[in-house]
Amino acid sequence: MTVTRGDKILIALLLLVNVALFARLGGRTAPGDWVVIEVEHREVARWPLSIDRRGEVQGPLGATGIEVKNHRARIYRSPCKNKVCIKSGYIAYADRLAACLPNRVVVRIEGASQRGVDAVVG
Numbered sequence: 001m002t003v004t005r006g007d008k009i010l011i012a013l014l015l016l017v018n019v020a021l022f023a024r025l026g027g028r029t030a031p032g033d034w035v036v037i038e039v040e041h042r043e044v045a046r047w048p049l050s051i052d053r054r055g056e057v058q059g060p061l062g063a064t065g066i067e068v069k070n071h072r073a074r075i076y077r078s079p080c081k082n083k084v085c086i087k088s089g090y091i092a093y094a095d096r097l098a099a100c101l102p103n104r105v106v107v108r109i110e111g112a113s114q115r116g117v118d119a120v121v122g
Contacts, residue, residue: 030094032091032092033048033049034048034049034110035048035073035110037106037108038105038108039104039106045057049068049072049092052068054066054068056077063077064078064085064103065077066107073090073098074098074107075098075107080103091107094109
C-alpha cells in the first residue's frame with residue numbers, strides 16, 4: 001500500500017487540528033480547590049485541598065485510604081488486587097481523578113474554573 005500526496009496532506013491537517021485543540025482546550029490546568037470522594041456514584045465526603053488530612057471510606061471490598069497533602073490528593077491504601085489506584089499517585093488539578101474501580105471509589109478534584117464534563121456514557 002502506498003501513501004499518496006493527498007494522504008500526506010490529510011495526515012498533516014489532522015495533526016494540525018489536534019495540536020490546535022490541545023493548545024486551546026487540553027493544555028490548561030486549573031488548580032483544584034476540593035477533593036470529592038464518591039463511593040458507588042454517591043458523594044460521601046468533600047475535603048478542602050488546603051488542609052492536610054488522611055481518612056478512609058468504605059467500599060464493597062473494604063476500606064480505601066485517601067490522603068490530602070500539599071494541595072494534592074491520592075489513594076494511599078486499597079483492598080483491590082492490582083493497586084493501580086495507589087500507583088497512579090497524586091492528583092492536584094481540577095477535572096483530574098483517581099479511582100479504585102474494584103472497590104467503586106472515585107477521588108476527584110474540583111475547582112472554581114473547572115471545564116466540566118467531557119462526555120457522558122450511559
